[in-house]
Amino acid sequence: MSKGLLFVVSGPSGCGKGTLLAEILKNDNIFYSVSATTRSPRPGETDGINYYFLTKEKFEELINNNGMLEYAEYCGNYYGTPRKPVEDMLAEGRHVILEIEVQGAMKVMEKCPDAVFVFILPPSLKELRRRLNKRGTETEEVIEKRLGEAAGEIRQAYKYDYTLINGELSKAVDDMKAIIRAEELNAKNYPNYINEVLENA
Amino acid sequence: MSKGLLFVVSGPSGCGKGTLLAEILKNDNIFYSVSATTRSPRPGETDGINYYFLTKEKFEELINNNGMLEYAEYCGNYYGTPRKPVEDMLAEGRHVILEIEVQGAMKVMEKCPDAVFVFILPPSLKELRRRLNKRGTETEEVIEKRLGEAAGEIRQAYKYDYTLINGELSKAVDDMKAIIRAEELNAKNYPNYINEVLENA
Numbered sequence: 001m002s003k004g005l006l007f008v009v010s011g012p013s014g015c016g017k018g019t020l021l022a023e024i025l026k027n028d029n030i031f032y033s034v035s036a037t038t039r040s041p042r043p044g045e046t047d048g049i050n051y052y053f054l055t056k057e058k059f060e061e062l063i064n065n066n067g068m069l070e071y072a073e074y075c076g077n078y079y080g081t082p083r084k085p086v087e088d089m090l091a092e093g094r095h096v097i098l099e100i101e102v103q104g105a106m107k108v109m110e111k112c113p114d115a116v117f118v119f120i121l122p123p124s125l126k127e128l129r130r131r132l133n134k135r136g137t138e139t140e141e142v143i144e145k146r147l148g149e150a151a152g153e154i155r156q157a158y159k160y161d162y163t164l165i166n167g168e169l170s171k172a173v174d175d176m177k178a179i180i181r182a183e184e185l186n187a188k189n190y191p192n193y194i195n196e197v198l199e200n201a
Numbered sequence: 202m203s204k205g206l207l208f209v210v211s212g213p214s215g216c217g218k219g220t221l222l223a224e225i226l227k228n229d230n231i232f233y234s235v236s237a238t239t240r241s242p243r244p245g246e247t248d249g250i251n252y253y254f255l256t257k258e259k260f261e262e263l264i265n266n267n268g269m270l271e272y273a274e275y276c277g278n279y280y281g282t283p284r285k286p287v288e289d290m291l292a293e294g295r296h297v298i299l300e301i302e303v304q305g306a307m308k309v310m311e312k313c314p315d316a317v318f319v320f321i322l323p324p325s326l327k328e329l330r331r332r333l334n335k336r337g338t339e340t341e342e343v344i345e346k347r348l349g350e351a352a353g354e355i356r357q358a359y360k361y362d363y364t365l366i367n368g369e370l371s372k373a374v375d376d377m378k379a380i381i382r383a384e385e386l387n388a389k390n391y392p393n394y395i396n397e398v399l400e401n402a
Contacts, residue, residue, distance in 0.1 A: 119388075122398065123401075124398055124400075124402070125398065125402035126401050126402055129402075151399055154395060154399055155395070155399065157388070157395045158395055159388075161387065161388060162383065162386045162388060163386065163388050163395060164386050165398070174382075175382060178379040178380075178383045178386070179379075179382075179383045179386060181375075181376060181380075181383075182383030182384070185363045185379070187359055187361055187363060193364050193366065194355060194356070197322050197323065197324065197325055197326065198356070200324075200325030200327050201326035201330075201348075201352075
């Protein structure tokens with residue numbers, strides 16, 4: 001059995017990566033990495049599904065034992081990606097998708113250089129503005145701030161292995177599937193193909 | 202406009218790469234690299250379609266002026282890949298497929314490190330033997346020789362970027378399409394996406 005692949009996916013708020021990844025996760029062999037946090041569960045949230053809810057002590061113990069692929073502190077709480085569940089799934093031959101912002105992705109890149117980094121782009125900043133306006137949940141001021149952050153993130157997209165534009169959802173889904181399949185066929189990931197072919201003579 | 206991509210495809214005799222590539226070449230933006238040779242045209246062969254038919258002097262002039270991506274001598278004739286038609290197509294944004302055996306591919310790798318190298322594998326040597334037998338055109342002795350050569354080529358497949366198994370044709374075609382699409386999305390090939398998204402604000 002081959003090891004699974006870790007796909008690290010970033011993209012600015014409004015690029016549609018949630019919808020896109022929901023389609024990709026319909027594949028039986030692709031799983032989502034669940035984050036850990038020290039904040040309290042909100043009503044309806046389940047441990048191990050929405051987050052791993054950890055105490056501050058447990059979270060810090062994991063940090064100190066290299067048990068986090070990346071983490072950050074936000075509003076007095078820790079958020080991060082526990083290493084073990086990801087490595088267990090990969091060892092079982094499952095692919096793992098880690099959805100994360102750029103700074104976290106760069107930390108994962110240091111720890112997991114074999115991971116595949118994918119940046120989801122909106123068709124344009126203009127279209128991103130239209131999508132954020134359409135949500136109707138944020139003030140004009142917040143939207144401008146989001147657009148500024150988005151431009152900053154997009155400028156770092158060149159650090160990723162792949163960039164794909166989420167214009168038409170079905171095309172973006174096909175593109176993401178093509179990336180996953182091509183990585184499965186990449187000789188650096190599955191050299192054992194070759195021996196299997198030779199053995200069966 | 203983005204530059205096209207050069208795909209260098211190898212695989213042992215009987216792996217079915219001809220049938221596979223015929224499907225891929227139905228795409229309007231993917232072209233086949235035509236080889237050059239000093240041998241005489243056979244009845245029905247057209248210059249520029251089957252081969253570029255060159256004089257020995259012209260062929261050697263191209264060799265000396267770095268005009269060949271690779272070449273070899275076989276039965277007293279030269280065979281090779283002229284550089285200019287390939288580069289012209291790439292500059293026009295077209296993808297080019299170069300079907301070539303392993304030694305030639307390794308020479309192209311030196312001159313075109315950005316090319317994408319794909320090795321087509323049969324499902325097994327056993328299946329390759331079955332396919333070669335089915336053709337019914339070769340003696341048992343020739344088939345054994347072919348299988349020995351195939352094993353030698355397959356052992357070099359790890360030098361390629363991708364390996365794909367041509368078991369079921371439609372799946373192999375989808376795999377090759379996934380590789381082509383993923384390479385189009387590879388940040389090293391199309392960083393200009395990023396600027397285009399940022400410019401349209």
